[in-house]
Amino acid sequence: MKVSARNLIPGTVKKVSIGMVNAEVVIEAAPGVEIVSVITKESAEAMGLKAGSKVKAMVKASSVMVVTD
Secondary structure, eight states: OOOSOOEEEEEEEEEEEEOSSEEEEEEEEETTEEEEEEEEHHHHHHHTOOTTOEEEEEEOOSOOOOOOO
């Protein structure tokens, strides 16, 4: 697959919580670093997502803010 987004973060699915319509997917990108995505239930099932699956989180945003204290 080819995509225009360059922010592809490899990780492992830690947990999938499937609801009536959506699924919450927790991806561990590094020890103690998690990315959480909400996708459709249909997509999660079609992709066969489960704990231990190797995936990439694709991040595409029009703006990313940096904040310091």
